[in-house]
Structures are given as C-alpha cells and as structure tokens.
Amino acid sequence: MKxxxxxxxxxxxxxxxxxxxxxxxxxxxxxxxxxxxxxYVSANYYRIEDNTTLDVTxxxxxxxxxxxxxxxxxxxxxFGAYNKEYSFFMDTGEMKDGTKTRGTSSRAAxxxxxxxxxxxxxKDLKELDPDFTLLQEVDxxxxxxxxVNMKQGFIDAFPGYGSVFASNFHSVYLLYPLTEPHxxxxxxxxxxxxxxxxxxxxxxxxxxxxxxxxYFELDRCFSVTRIPVEGTDKQLVLINxxxxxxxxxxxxxxEQLKTLSSYIGAEYDKGNYVIVGGDFxxxxxxxxxxxxxxxxxxxxxxxxxxxxxxxxxxxxxxxNADKVATVRGADIAYEKGTTYTTIVDGFIVSGNVQxxxxxxxxxxxxxxxxxxxxxxSLK
Numbered sequence: 001m002k003x004x005x006x007x008x009x010x011x012x013x014x015x016x017x018x019x020x021x022x023x024x025x026x027x028x029x030x031x032x033x034x035x036x037x038x039x040y041v042s043a044n045y046y047r048i049e050d051n052t053t054l055d056v057t058x059x060x061x062x063x064x065x066x067x068x069x070x071x072x073x074x075x076x077x078x079f080g081a082y083n084k085e086y087s088f089f090m091d092t093g094e095m096k097d098g099t100k101t102r103g104t105s106s107r108a109a110x111x112x113x114x115x116x117x118x119x120x121x122x123k124d125l126k127e128l129d130p131d132f133t134l135l136q137e138v139d140x141x142x143x144x145x146x147x148v149n150m151k152q153g154f155i156d157a158f159p160g161y162g163s164v165f166a167s168n169f170h171s172v173y174l175l176y177p178l179t180e181p182h183x184x185x186x187x188x189x190x191x192x193x194x195x196x197x198x199x200x201x202x203x204x205x206x207x208x209x210x211x212x213x214x215y216f217e218l219d220r221c222f223s224v225t226r227i228p229v230e231g232t233d234k235q236l237v238l239i240n241x242x243x244x245x246x247x248x249x250x251x252x253x254x255e256q257l258k259t260l261s262s263y264i265g266a267e268y269d270k271g272n273y274v275i276v277g278g279d280f281x282x283x284x285x286x287x288x289x290x291x292x293x294x295x296x297x298x299x300x301x302x303x304x305x306x307x308x309x310x311x312x313x314x315x316x317x318x319x320n321a322d323k324v325a326t327v328r329g330a331d332i333a334y335e336k337g338t339t340y341t342t343i344v345d346g347f348i349v350s351g352n353v354q355x356x357x358x359x360x361x362x363x364x365x366x367x368x369x370x371x372x373x374x375x376x377s378l379k
Contacts, residue, residue: 037175041215044172048219050204056197057155059162063230064195066378072132073360074277074345075371076242076327077121079139079187080114080150081107082368084334089177090246093331093340094296101295101331106182111146118150120366122157128360128373133161133192134240134277140165143173143183151190161192164200166223168242171215189240189278191225198235200225203263205256208247220244222260222278229273229378236378237267241278250302253282257308264350265310273378274313274350279369280304284346285321295340298329312351316374318343324359326370334364347374354379 064070082088087103094100108114125133140151155163167188174182191200205220220243227236241260244252264274282304288297306315318324325341328334349355355376362370 041172041174045215047204047207048167048170048202048221052202054164054166054200054202054223056200057163058159060160060194060196062195063228064236064378065230066232069375069377070132071128071130072134072238072275072277072347072374072376073125073128073130073371074134074136074240074279074347074374075121075125076136076279076345076367076369077117077138077150078367078369079108079137079142079145080117080148081105081109081145082330082364083113083117083366084364085109086330086368087332088330088368089180091298091300091329091331093298093329096294096296103331106177106180107144108146111148114145114148114150117366118148118153122154124360124362124366124371126157128371130373131194132238133158133190134238135190135192136240136242136279137187138165138190139185139187141184141186143181144185151188154190154192158192161194162197163193164191164197164223164225165189166191166202166221166240167219168221169218174215189221189223189242191223191238191240193225193227193238195227198226198228203259205243205259206252207244208252217244217246218242220256222263222276224263234272236273236275237264239264239274239276239278241276241280243279243281245281245300250282253302254305254308257282257305261308261310261313264313264348268310268312268350268352272350273353275353275355275374275376276348277346277372277374279327279345281344283342283344284315285317285343288342290322290343291325291341292337293340294338295329295332298331298340301342309348313348314351316347316349316355316357318346318357318359318372320359324361324370326359326372328364328368330368334368336363345369346372349374349376352379353377
C-alpha cells in the first residue's frame with residue numbers, strides 16, 4: 001500500500017496580516033513618540049532676551065582704585081565631569097597614524113566625580129586668591145552632573161565675594177545620545193567679585209538657528225559686570241565670555257566676536273576700563289601646533305582673528321604660553337604629549353588697563369581647561 005504524501009498547508013492569510021499589522025502599529029507608535037518628542041522640545045525651546053538685567057547677590061562695599069594691582073581668574077570648569085579620564089561624545093579627532101577617535105560619555109561618571117572636581121576647583125581657586133573670578137560651564141540643576149549645584153558650591157566657598165550668574169544652557173530633557181541621554185541642563189557662567197558691583201546684564205550672542213542644531217546649542221551670551229572706580233565717574237566693565245565650539249567653519253564664532261567687539265568698543269569710547277575673560281573657543285596665543293601631541297589638529301580648532309577687535313584692545317599673552325596650554329581635546333582621555341592641547345582661554349583688555357597673564361597648570365585634573373590668571377591695574 002502506497003503512503004500518501006501530505007502537502008504542507010500554507011499559513012492562513014489572517015496570520016500574515018496580523019504580523020504586518022503589528023509591525024505597522026509599532027512603527028506608527030514609534031513615529032508618534034518621535035513626533036511628540038519633537039513637539040515637546042520645540043514647544044519648550046526659547047532664548048533669553050538680549051540685555052537682560054542680572055541679580056547681584058552678596059554685594060560687597062569696597063571699590064577698585066586706579067594704580068592698584070588686582071588679580072582676576074577665568075576658568076571653564078567643564079560641569080564637574082572632565083577629569084583626566086573623561087571623554088565627551090560630541091568630540092572627534094584623529095591620531096597622526098590615521099586612527100579615528102571619538103569621546104564616549106555625555107554625563108559625568110558619577111556624582112562623586114562631580115563633587116571631587118568641584119572641590120578641586122575650589123581648592124585651586126583659593127590658592128590663587130583672585131579679586132575677580134570668571135567661571136564657565138557651571139551647572140546648577142542638570143542631569144549630566146547628577147544635579148550637583150555647582151553654582152551654590154562656588155558661592156558658599158567664597159563668602160567674601162559678590163556674585164552674578166548668567167544662564168547660557170537651559171534645555172528640556174535631551175534624548176541624545178540614546179544610550180546615555182544628556183538629559184536636562186540648567187547651567188551658565190558665574191562671576192565673583194570682592195568689590196562693589198553697581199549692576200550686571202546678560203548680552204546675547206548670535207547662535208546657529210538651524211534645525212535641529214539650535215535645540216542642542218547653548219544659548220550663548222556674555223555677562224557684563226560693572227564695578228565703580230573710586231574717585232572717578234568711570235567703571236571697570238568686567239565681561240565673562242563663552243563662545244561657540246562646534247560651528248562648522250567658525251562662522252558663528254566670527255559673528256559672536258563682532259558682537260562682543262561692538263559692545264566693548266562703545267564702552268572704551270566712554271572712557272571705561274574693559275576686561276574680557278573666558279573661553280573663546282579660538283586659539284588666542286600661538287599656533288595650532290604649539291604643543292607636542294600625537295593627534296592631528298581637531299576640526300573645531302579655529303584661530304582668533306585679532307583684527308576684529310576694536311582699536312585700543314589686545315589679547316594678553318600669558319608669560320608661559322609656550323609651556324602651558326589651557327584646553328585639551330576631549331575625544332580621548334588626557335595623556336600629556338599625546339592628547340591635543342592649545343590655548344583658547346584668556347583675557348582681552350582695553351588700552352587703559354595694564355596687564356600680564358599666566359596660564360595655571362593644573363594637569364587637567366578637574367576640568368578639560370586650565371585656569372588663566374590676570375594681574376592688572378587701571379591707568
């Protein structure tokens with residue numbers, strides 16, 4: 001008796017339709033979530049109005065005088081994340097042998113790291129003992145720094161100083177990168193003064209308004225702190241500055257420098273003394289290859305165009321600019337002689353300010369930047 005062959009039955013069309021329907025529903029849900037997130041980010045996006053008055057807290061009473069030496073320090077604190085081992089996910093580079101490099105982290109490694117770096121910053125600043133301090137990338141309520149209030153930490157550590165805070169990064173929860181979202185950020189620039197402040201304002205910089213870049217870019221600005229000069233009707237105009245870093249070709253940074261130059265030129269024309277300190281994200285002194293490195297020059301590097309400064313202004317070259325860099329590349333962990341370094345931090349002064357500067361070598365223990373100290377007097 002012959003065995004009858006059984007032909008397998010085809011899967012019912014209903015099962016196939018269910019699978020495709022399920023896939024379609026999942027895709028639609030994902031698209032709806034993505035669209036909803038874009039709406040959420042767009043609806044919460046804003047820029048702080050230009051020329052906004054800033055609060056002065058714990059204002060001091062003594063006044064600066066002409067002919068007296070003072071010290072100011074500028075330092076980008078790297079939101080408490082950038083110890084030597086840290087690398088940042090947005091930073092890319094290339095070794096001289098052609099190997100491509102990219103940072104890995106969007107947040108600090110831990111809350112302990114942020115607190116350690118903050119305490120290290122405070123220790124170094126107390127040793128420098130400046131009369132004026134200009135700090136950038138100071139977080140107060142951010143996912144990336146585990147909600148450590150760095151702003152309050154600095155203020156509490158220096159009770160004999162008045163303070164001014166200008167927000168320049170205020171974002172809703174950023175879901176990028178997906179593996180470790182940057183999260184929500186509230187951060188800015190903190191200025192500290194041992195001397196009386198009459199008033200302070202926040203001036204807006206032009207930024208990249210393209211989509212989606214504007215949602216990930218800082219609300220760039222510079223803060224202006226006015227300090228009366230005893231026995232005169234003049235003011236010391238002290239500016240805390242933090243320019244863009246990732247604009248392709250440096251066109252935004254050029255526009256920002258033009259904005260700054262217009263402002264400080266007008267102040268100098270009034271007879272005021274002007275000092276600008278901060279992170280310019282442009283090479284202020286030297287060249288692109290001033291320091292030994294096993295890396296090629298990164299794409300973000302741009303040389304500072306001093307011809308855009310108004311008449312009477314100059315960059316104060318640090319006396320040790322050939323020995324101490326102020327910033328390291330963050331595409332890899334820091335290793336002296338291997339990681340790319342250059343000078344993007346420092347001071348610009350008007351012609352009526354006598355000044356010298358020194359780059360302070362911290363070994364990049366607590367930040368991807370080194371502080372710069374200015375010693376100055378008003379003529």
